[in-house]
Amino acid sequence: MIVKKFTSEDGCSVDLGFRVSIEEKGFYTENFHSAAWVFRGDDGNPEDSPRCLSKKPRPVAVRERTVKLLKGTGDYPWGFRIQYSKPIVVTExxxxxxxxxxxxxVGDVVLAVNGTEVTGVEHAEAVHLARKGPDLLTLVVGSDISRCPNTPRPACRGYLHKRTHSGFLKGWRKRWFVLKNDGCLQYYRHKKDEGKCSPLEVIKLEGAEVGIDSSLGKPFVFNCVPQSGNRTFCLCATSNQEFKRWLEAMDRAAHPVHQSHVWEDVTLHNSSLPPLAIKSPECLGLLHQLDGSSDVWTQHYCILKDGCLYFYASIRSSQASGGLYLQGYRVNEQTLSVKQSVIELKPPSEEFKTFYFCAENETENQRWITALRMSIQKWLPLHQAIQDFMNRPLEETRM
Incomplete structure (x- = not known):
């Protein structure tokens, strides 16, 4: 099983583990971890390919969500920068x-502004829609499937009173609290210390218990009990509105919604179907796969669909027995001693596995080679998409 980890601000390793289910079904997905990929579907036009928003693959390529931004003060009241047209991308x-x-x-693609879809409009028109609208700016944004799939958790900042039982001053101390998007709660002595000093403490909220405390007879008090450790943080908000805001934000951080990559969702769904139930396959038929360790050829009934090769024991199988993610693979025709002509699927890096297949005859081999190359071309490396964006005429706006 391949697992991704990152280190949070408190130095703890957090397991994202979003590859379990599809790999347990026998899918080789390792190369898909090595780079970010954008699905461009059947549209091979370089002008359109970096979009992640092609009309056909949109449900596959984009995880959509709605964000609402309350207008602040100053020249840039919402605090972000957008660039480009068709699509418009958040770059800061x-x-x-x-x-x-x-x-x-950063990297979110703007799909709609205040209820109006903007995937097909010019940059300036989208800016106009945002600026003429209400102070509460509503955006529908999409994240491509290469991005971290967890539902974004809200940041939250403000003063809270923290109850203490240690030191010379027992009681309540006013502290500046910051809940980060990574689910870590940290606090400082003063608001001005944020970004200048290290926080006094960092609390990882995932798995914590957050709830109202009415035992003290004091309004707006709530407790936070982190999953690790036996310490209870007793906090008090400054108003009922702040009390509700902090409770909601901390509860969401304590119980984040973990989602699989959209691409994993799609392939997992397809793998649960009989081979002939997969809609619009690009190629299907018998292939023999070489086991490199034993030089034995194993026969599969195979379905090729959107850069994934599904393996079945037979055409009558109820579900796939495994599969191969093809992103970045090169398709070559090779000659081996056992078979006269074979299909070589070579990864972009030697750290990944090379696969060898052979169809029933030379004509079938050529049919599969053509189909495999076209299917792999449906995916574009994210770095190439970014480079294509960078080469476009610059359109940018601070919002």
Missing amino acids: VDANSAAEEAGLQ
């Missing part, structure tokens, strides 16, 4: 801004 999010608190992220 200011710290401590409405955009950051709403969970807007």
Whole structure:
């Protein structure tokens, strides 16, 4: 099983583990982890390919969500930058801004502004829609499937009173609390210390228990009990509105919604179907796969669909027995001693596995080679998409 991890601000390793189910079904997905990929579908036009928003593959390629940004003050009241047209991409999010608190992220593609779809409009028109609208800016944004799939957790900032039982001053101390998008709660002595000093403490909220405390006879009090450790943080908000805001934000951080990549969702769904139930396959038929360790050829009934090769024991199988993610693979025709002509699927890096297949005859081999190459071309490396964006005429706006 392949697992991705990252280190949070408190130095703890957090397991994202979003590959379990599809790999347990026998799918080789390792190369898909090595780079970010954009699905461009059947549209091979270089002008359109980096979109991640092609009309056909949109449900496959994009995880959509709605973010609402309350307008602040200053020249850039929402605190983010957008660039390009068709699509419009978020390229900068200011710290401590409405955009950051709403969970807007660099790389998000803007799909709609205040209820109007903007995937096909010019940059200036989308800016006009945002600026003429209400102070509460509503955006529908999409994240491509290469991005971290977890539901964004809201940032939250403000003063809370923290109850203490240690030191010379027992009682309540006013502290500046910051709930980050990674689910870590940290606090400082003063608001001005954020970004200048290390936090006094960092609390990982995932798995924590957050609830109202009415035992003290004091309004707006709530407790936070982290999953690790036996310490209870007793906090008090400054108003009922702040009390509700913090409770909601901390509860969402404590119980994040973990989602699989969209691509994993699609392939997992397809793998549960009989081979002939997969809609619009690009190629299907018998293939023999070489087991490199034993030089034995194993026969599969195979279905090729959108850069994934599904393996079945037979055409009558109820579901796939395994499969191969083809992103980045090169398709070559090779000659081996056992078979006269074979199909070589070579990965972009030697750290990944090379696969060898052979069809029933030379004509079938050529049919599969053509189909495999076309299927792999449906995927574009994200770095190439970014480079294509960078080569476009610059359109940018600070919001």
